[in-house]
Amino acid sequence: MNNKYISDVVKNIPPSGIRKFFDLVTNSRDIISLGVGEPDFVTPWTVRKEAIDVLDRGATTYTSNLGLLELREAVSFFLKNHYDLNYDAENEIMITVGASEAIDLALRCLINNGDEVLVPVPSYVSYSPCIELTRGVPIYVPTYEKNxxxxxxDDLKSKITSKTKALILPYPNNPTGAIMKKEDLEAIKDIIIEHDLIVISDEIYSELTYDGKHVSIASLPDMKERTIVLNGFSKAFAMTGWRLGYIAAEHSFIEAMNKIHQYTTICAPIMAQYAGIKAIYECEDDIEKMRKTYDQRRRLIVNGFREIGFGCFEPKGAFYIFPSIKKTGLSSQEFCERLLKEEKIAVVPGDAFGPGGDGYIRVSYAYSIDKIMKALERIERFAKKIF
Amino acid sequence: MSKKMDIIELLNENSRLTDNQISVITGLSEDEVKEIIKNLEEEKVLLKYSTLVNWEKTEKEVVRALIDVRVTPQQGQGFNAIAERIGQYDEVKSVSLISGGYDLSVEVEGKTMKEIAIFVAERLAPIDGVLSTTTHFILKRYKQDGVFFTDGPEDKRLVVTP
Incomplete structure (x- = not known):
């Protein structure tokens, strides 16, 4: 970025590790990609139909800033029903343009210049840049395969300073597939309270949990008032392109975030909002079916990587595996570039997800069993060359 | 029950999956998978492990037709006797009782259109109880058993996303 007019903060944000790899992949032909971070399912038909119907009836206006009350009621019902969370539809829930906007809003409503925000790594690529855009300081909390x-x-305590304001809690995790169970959350809860931290709990993959039910940290005693729950429709209902997310938090947080949202975004698209209501009330079966399909693929791909000879952590959520490639002696970037060039398979280098990600690759299983089996054959052929 | 359904659905999708692959995918042991499949075969739930072939891409000349058949149901037997009677012919690939203007839908396979026409005229139509037949030749298949014969919809997702 040579343009002298661009602000320092934007200039200083490093280019995305995924972007670099994306350019490489786009220039290759006939590849099998296991690099995608979105469902391979199409949004359930009832939901698509609803959007078409409301458009037909002329739903083309703004909605209230917080989103349609009917949708907030649906979200309130969903959170209660699925995670035993109690949020008032009128005061404690707002609809956003995807969970991505929700991340931005949560950070912007909390961060003063120089405040530190704890970001577990490896994790989703947006947190650090969004923190930097708010003039906060991202502090990485490394997480380890052995844990x-x-x-x-201990990991948490070691990173807390007097400037620490908030903790991002991205579980089920992209890219590792890790989940934090109730006892894991309970173990860090007291530290969070003791240091007066706010938790930004990004639960976008909550419906894709394969070992018991997802537990939100906001459901633990004394945690609701210091947690901002972020979630959305993209992963649970296969609605990535609709850009529909939501935030659940105490009224004062919602009020603050809505202040930003009303000036920067106004509201999420109205047709997506109507479709979201339909999704919540009529698509439980679809969620269940998709989860089951992901779970089958998960077992297949984990087993496949292990049989080839990679160490592979067993993911309990989301739709990624995060196998170790350390025994190849290659860096993640080298491994992925060679796999792409030699076998035409695209996966994402682990270091794109922050420090600690090198030595791993992220492999998505949002693909058919057939495609996964074909990809595994090629990966095995590649592994035989480099092991 | 649900694991049983899982196996049925997996095999319905790909009958070449090995017991080992099914065991990995479902999380059952290989022995359990074998046992369930054996039972399903004995109960005649699983009837045959077949393949969906796009004959157009082979040297074999194949013509298929769907024939709407109107029949007189028989006393005490309804449509069953005549449906089974029609099903006796090797040329007949499927026979189904359908609702609407006709009673039976019969799918017939032959080498040429003429062969099928002769089959209908000489074998099917003269059967006692058959009132009328209407033959529709299949000209092109787009999708069968959930599989596209044409290229079908493509994966529109970007190849790499965070």
Whole structure:
């Protein structure tokens, strides 16, 4: 970025590791990609139909800033029903343009210049840049395969300073597939309270949990008032392109975030909002079916990588595996570039997800069993060359 | 029950999956998978492990037709006797009782259109109880058993996303 008019903060944000790899992949032909971070399912038909119907009836206006009350009621019902969370539809829930906007809003409503925000790594690529855009300071909390990639009390404590304001809690995790169970959350809860931290709990993959039910940290005693729950429709209902997310938090947080949202975004698209209501009330079966399909693929791909000879942590959530490639002696970037060039398979280098990600690759299983089996054959052929 | 359904659905999708692959995918042991499949075969739930072939891409000349058949149901037997009677012919690939203007839908396979026409005229139509037949030749298949014969919809997702 040579343009002298661009602000320092934007200039200083490093280019995305995924972007670099994306350019490489786009220039290749006939590849099998296991690099995608979105469902391979199409949004359930009832939901698509609803959007078409409301458009037909002329739903083309703004909605209230917080979103349609009917949708907030649906979200309130969903959160209660699925995670035993109690949020008032009128005061404690707002609809956003995807969970991505929700991340931005949560950070912007909390961060003063120089405030530190704890970010477990490896994790989703947006947190650090969004923190930097708010003039906050991202502080990485490394998580380790030996700990199942969860945040342990010691990891957390070691990174807290007097400037620490908030903790991002991205579980089920992209890219590791790790989840934090109730006892894991309970183990860090007291530290969070003791240091008066706010938790930004990004639960976008909550419906894709394969070992018991997802537990939100906001459901633990004394945690609701210091947690901002972020979630959305993209992963649970296969609605990525609709850009529909939501935030659940105490009224004062919602009020603050809505202040930003009303000036920057106004509201999420109205047709997506109507479709979201339909999704919540009529698509439980679809969620269940998709989860089951992901679970089958998960077992297949984990087993496949292990049989080839990679160490592979067993993910309990999301739709990624995060196998170790350390025994190849290659860096993640080298491994992925060679796999792409030699076998035409695209996966994402682990270091794109922050420090600690090198030595791993992220492999998505949002693909058919057939495609996964074909990809595994090629990966095996590649592994035989480099092991 | 649900694991049983899982196996049925997996095999319905790909009958070449090995017991080992099914065991990995479902999380059952290989022995359990074998046992369930054996039972399903004995109960005649699983009837045959077949393949969906796009004959157009082979040297074999194949013509298929769907024939709407109107029949007189028989006393005490309904449509069953005549449906089974029609099903006796090797040329007949499927026979189904359908609702609407006709009673039976019969799918017939032959080498040429003429062969099928002769089959209908000489074998099917003269059967006692058959009132009328209407033959529709299949000209092109787009999708069968959930599989596209044409290229079908493509994966529109970007190849790499965070």
């Amino acid at each position: 199942n990639f969860i945040i342990t009390p």
